[in-house]
Amino acid sequence: xxxxxxxxxxxxxxxxxxxxxxxxxxxxxxxxxxxxxxxxxxxxxxxxxxxxxxxxxxxxxxxxxxxxxxxxxxxxxxxxxxxxxxxxxxxxxxxxxxxxxxxxxxxxxxxxxxx
Numbered sequence: 001x002x003x004x005x006x007x008x009x010x011x012x013x014x015x016x017x018x019x020x021x022x023x024x025x026x027x028x029x030x031x032x033x034x035x036x037x038x039x040x041x042x043x044x045x046x047x048x049x050x051x052x053x054x055x056x057x058x059x060x061x062x063x064x065x066x067x068x069x070x071x072x073x074x075x076x077x078x079x080x081x082x083x084x085x086x087x088x089x090x091x092x093x094x095x096x097x098x099x100x101x102x103x104x105x106x107x108x109x110x111x112x113x114x115x
Contacts, residue, residue, distance in 0.1 A: 004033030025058035049091035
């Protein structure tokens with residue numbers, strides 16, 4: 001749960017930290033401090049769009065109470081918009097799939113991001 005503080009601290013290499021965060025999320029952990037992670041994601045999404053979207057998707061999926069990432073709506077939407085505007089096709093496809101998953105969970109506020 002302290003990994004969000006590590007990511008926000010700027011004391012570690014961003015790509016390495018994202019890889020560690022992804023590992024933690026892939027085993028199903030829910031993290032605390034979503035707001036810190038989202039702030040960092042807004043800064044680094046241009047450099048690591050695919051890793052950021054994968055982490056975001058898992059943060060939402062692992063948040064069983066839905067108290068975290070989805071309530072930081074504006075930041076989440078901004079990050080998804082940035083990824084959709086990149087030339088990273090894999091990241092764009094991952095983002096479209098993520099938005100479709102959000103819609104399937106009745107979060108229609110992200111629908112307007114898709115063409």
